[in-house]
Amino acid sequence: MDFVAVTAFGIVYTIATLILLALGLAVIFGMMGVINLAQAEFLMVGAYTVLIVTAHGASVWVGIAVAPVVVGLLGLVIERTIIRFLYGRILDTMLATWGLSLGLVGLVTLVFGPTTEGIATPLGHVTVGEYRLSVYSVFVILMAFAVLGLTYGLFNYTRFGLVARATMQNPNMVSALGVNPARVYMGTFAFGAALAGLGGGVMAPLTGVVPTLGLAFIAKIFITVIVGGPVILLGTTTAGVVLGLVESLVSYGSTPIYGQVAMLAFAIILLRLLPQGISGFWRRGV
Amino acid sequence: MTAWALWAVAVAVVAALPAVLSPFQIVQLTVFMIYSLLALSLDLIWGFGGILSFGQAAFFGVGGYVYGIVGINSGSTTLALIAGVAGAAGLAALLGYFTFYGRVGSMYFAVITLTVTLILHQVMGTTADPRYAVGQARLGGYNGMTNIPSLALEVPGRAPLTLDPVQLFYVVGGLLLLVLALTRALVRGSFGRVLAAIREDELRTELLGYDPRWRKLVTFAISGSIAGLAGGLFAGWGNFMNPQVFSMFQSALVVIWVMVGGRSTLYGAVVGTLVVQSLTNYLGTASVTYTTVALGTALVVIVLLFPRGLVPAIEGAVRRVSGRRPPAPEFAR
């Protein structure tokens, strides 16, 4: 019984981290159509922010609060200096953000060195039967769903969300209504970056902090968003659930690496069957 | 006429270089030519197929690892090289089947090829334990696979003759020129014309009775096999393979070579590789970190300022400066 509970918890946790880490990309790629290969480095910078904040004596919670601000600002700068020149040139955007990704990894390595730094995981453990569960992972799960809810609310119930969605649909129309599309793109990109910063920050105590941190996640989050398809938040969430399930089940049966391989193989086969992603399948005919 | 002259010059240059360069430079140039093959494989699928693949490093790595596994177990490096090519082509065909027949969009394709590469990187990294071995060949995790046999000339009925550096240089140079000639024939022939038509208007070409999925698949498999050939040669050159060949850095490098040399020319891929690698060598391999930063910056700058490639941009500039003699009517006032 305890084993079942702990396994179920592990599966939920895998799914939650997938959603938490993929959300920023879902906004930037899903909404804006920008394939940002530096997304993983946004996670990494978020994690380093927490590292620096804690190294200066503040708590992890302060670090987690600061991370999205720092990475959001970084996203703003990157949008203004690089991305905005490349809208509509999808492959060029990929190449430029790839360069950015390499550059950020290199720079952070130069400044902080290539070693993994640890951050003490707060909140301690609880015991379930003969198993020990980290309370922090409960926090991660709650965080994932809170952020998902907030993002959903932002895009569906606020003026910014409405304007942003309208801009992605038809920039000419909104500029006729007196909205500057360039500013909406900027804001949306920065928001997506901030989400990644938050995700990286929350995960930092669990993963450790290292310049190549993002590499472990980039493949997963791209697969999740692509499989999610055109209905961005709901699609990404569903894909997170399905792929997280595949990954954790295979991982329990073998090793985490095979879990990832299985997830990738599953995703590629799924895309062969549903080229528009999971939510593209729902939307048919609407 | 001029085309034949150029080929003759290329052959003559390759033939003459060992007499001019030091043994060390020959060894270096051999690996540059192997990389040129890898760049060529990308230019075929990207420049002519119109499909950007970030997975060429994966096929290169698979070619190398398969060469190592078969070479160590069978002792025959010819067999190993063929197996490496076949393994890489097989992986490309499998990936191509799922993506092209699923009509996955071109940007998704790029991302999927990249994720496959990164996951191979992680998978090969976890194979440090001795139980991860194929026959005699230990995969070796991040430490890599060692004791891969050097490329040898194998004539039936005689003892295999391991190639010395100059001989290896000739073999690699010969293969590079051969692959260059074959891919050129491919893209200029009827297959290439249909490919160009698909690139320009896929639906129209379909309505003329061509199956674009099949042609993309074939092109991608050929591209994968060329990358696999490069990987096999690389393993035979260095007697060593490690998961770094699947890294982001390596994958990006391939794209940079082609971007610098310019797309859709084939020879540009070779020029780009030679220029970038020589420059990297000249600047010194002081630290991989600095190279990474430089590489990343270069990628951003090229995309923003020279989207058509660096060599074509320089050619254009030279033509504009010295171009008074053959006046271009559009630009002349």
Add this chain to the structure above:
Amino acid sequence: MNDVVLQTRGLVKEFGGLRAVNSLDFTLRRGELRCVIGPNGAGKSTLFKLLTGQLKPTAGTIHFKGLDVTRLLPHEIARAGIGIKFQVPRVYDSLSVTENLWLSARSRHGAAAGAIVDRVLAEVGLVERRTSPVGHLSHGDRQWVEIGMVLTSDPDLVLLDEPTAGMTHAEARRTADLVREINRRATLIVVEHDMDFVRSIAGYVTVLHRGAVLAEGTMDEIRANDVVRDIYLGKRPRARR
């Protein structure tokens, strides 16, 4: 029964709740020259997309030369012998005239393509421009390139989508001659708005309305049909008043 080239039975295409093609029964005999007319939204372009495999029908079947092509892919249908010419010429601008024609010739005729291209170049009057990139040609010449592409692939059934769109009067007359010329070798379906053109090529006319056949007959019979006049041709007399 043998001379039926194309037959659709109960053909339906729905987009969401909208039926663009609604239980369409359409029969075409070998060698026919059929004009399809109808107001905007009548389902003409959806019909063409269904016949070429670009869309898959929601229900119903399409038989071509006795073969069920309902579920075939576009390239398979093209190989079976259905060719299409788009309203706005859909040609390869970066390729030369010869290459454009060669592409369409080769998919069905293989090695014989070269000779066919030479012959058709003369027929459409583009011999002198054979090496020009098609993007450099005038709109009229680009129309001819696409007509040439239809001729080189030599299909059994040709779909022409508004072949005279954007043409001058003289060009339209030349096109009418050419349509009759193509018709000597192939069965034709022509979608056209220009009634003078329809009368000049003297085909049998099908009127589509809301995705179904409203009436069929010669142009004179159609003009005499009150229902058709109301929904379609009726506009003219009213406008004159």
